[in-house]
Amino acid sequence: MAYVLTYFPVRGRAEAIRLMLKDQGKDWTEVTVTRDMWLEGTVKNSCLFGQLPKFEDGDLTLYQSNAIRRYLARKLGIYGKDDKEEAFIDMMDDAVQDLQNKYIKLIYQEYDTKKEDYFKQLPCDLARFEKILTCNEGGFLVGKQISFADYALLLQLLNHEVLCPSALDNFPSLQAYRDRLSARPNIKAYLESHAFKNTPINGNGKQ
């Protein structure tokens, strides 16, 4: 049975789920909730925490984007090869989430007032991932195989390059990582697709 992903017509918190499913060659049905549908209230009231994304796999219904990502990572075998790798992947993903949370705060609350401060701090945040990738010869955040955390980092890198085109200029390992992951056949096709290109990154039009 096909997965069903319900979300707004933006990349937002659903995009790391979409990217993972695409790369892993999995199909899903996308249910798009427009702003008007959402404001009407019925859909919001039907959601466990009053928010999207929602993910359905047969009779399982999940909310919370990170719970959805981890569920799929376990199911698709992209959550490390043992307990140790799993713990490291969790740690890396939490670090990517920290960056994503800063990005979301900037986009939705501070875009017109704190951009310069954000740009000053960004190299410091990216340098940490640069070091991690330089030290891991496997080519991924953890180990020798892609994990769900890698999709999240790739999206953050792509989003930050839209925000600040020079963001990766001083980070050769991040550039190589971005290029390598973007060249994976399913990811390449997805990044070049209308579905990806025509979907806004964020709900308020800022990027």
Ligand code: GSH
């Ligand atoms: N922790 C939740 C997750 O990761 O899924 C946050 C979900 C969330 O913030 N959803 C936003 C939403 O549904 C869109 S990205 N906003 C509409 C609302 O709160 O009414």
